[in-house]
Amino acid sequence: MLKIGLFKFSSCSGCQLSFLRLNEKLLDLVDKLDIAYWVMVSDNDVEDSYDVAFVEGSISTPEDIYSIKDVRARSKVLIAFGACASFGGLNSIRNYMVQKDVEKIVYGSSGALSVKSIISYPIDFYVDVDIYLGGCPPSLSDILEVIKASILGFKPRLPDYPVCVECKLSENECLLVNGEPCMGPIIRAGCGALCPSLGRTCEGCYGPQADPNPNSLADKFREIGLSEDEILCRLRKYAGMHRDFRGIAKL
Numbered sequence: 001m002l003k004i005g006l007f008k009f010s011s012c013s014g015c016q017l018s019f020l021r022l023n024e025k026l027l028d029l030v031d032k033l034d035i036a037y038w039v040m041v042s043d044n045d046v047e048d049s050y051d052v053a054f055v056e057g058s059i060s061t062p063e064d065i066y067s068i069k070d071v072r073a074r075s076k077v078l079i080a081f082g083a084c085a086s087f088g089g090l091n092s093i094r095n096y097m098v099q100k101d102v103e104k105i106v107y108g109s110s111g112a113l114s115v116k117s118i119i120s121y122p123i124d125f126y127v128d129v130d131i132y133l134g135g136c137p138p139s140l141s142d143i144l145e146v147i148k149a150s151i152l153g154f155k156p157r158l159p160d161y162p163v164c165v166e167c168k169l170s171e172n173e174c175l176l177v178n179g180e181p182c183m184g185p186i187i188r189a190g191c192g193a194l195c196p197s198l199g200r201t202c203e204g205c206y207g208p209q210a211d212p213n214p215n216s217l218a219d220k221f222r223e224i225g226l227s228e229d230e231i232l233c234r235l236r237k238y239a240g241m242h243r244d245f246r247g248i249a250k251l
């Protein structure tokens with residue numbers, strides 16, 4: 001039995017919901033999984049050691065720092081589960097704003113903020129991560145691959161090539177060539193080119209592919225008429241805190 005725990009930090013719980021959306025596939029695996037800790041679905045959680053910990057969310061309070069170190073110490077394999085845990089995700093947009101302005105937007109002019117928040121970092125800012133599962137949320141096929149690999153004891157085979165590869169395999173017309181600011185060339189595949197297949201530009205939720213060149217894509221965005229602000233917004237949206245984007249996203 002593979003003993004797993006699912007943990008949540010600053011996030012919307014969408015990655016955990018995706019785990020549930022495995023539906024009957026999850027039922028097929030139930031006799032091979034001991035889900036020992038998952039606050040979203042159980043009130044009988046055991047704070048123990050785990051073979052695999054799935055961690056959703058970025059680290060954005062002082063208490064989070066203590067908790068993620070504790071989870072790391074109790075887990076053989078730690079998975080950054082989704083964009084927030086892997087690269088900061090949408091939460092990290094606040095890192096580029098004035099703290100007081102953010103509090104006002106979120107809590108109103110009363111500023112009724114009861115928690116102290118800090119710069120929102122991906123979990124690998126504080127602890128070692130064994131596997132990164134990008135996506136907002138991660139695809140069901142990526143989640144299944146990681147679970148199966150953990151049960152069988154091999155390294156999961158996750159794509160490291162760009163979304164453009166999946167997009168071409170789907171025979172989509174290229175949005176970037178047509179003058180739309182698609183992030184596909186620098187973003188890791190795994191979603192099946194979901195957005196371009198629906199006529200929408202890739203926004204980057206899977207984070208950087210293995211060998212991205214954000215400077216080159218930024219030049220292309222300038223060529224099709226994006227302002228510097230618009231380029232920064234696209235780079236900062238999901239993965240501005242990732243080392244491959246941090247320089248150009250100017251934190």
Ligand code: SF4
Nearest residue numbers: 164167174175182184
């Ligand atoms: S539409 Fe986007 S993802 Fe598809 S090939 Fe063009 S740049 Fe790549």
Ligand code: SF4
Nearest residue numbers: 191195202203204205
């Ligand atoms: S196309 Fe881009 S934004 Fe859309 S799901 Fe895939 S990685 Fe995320």
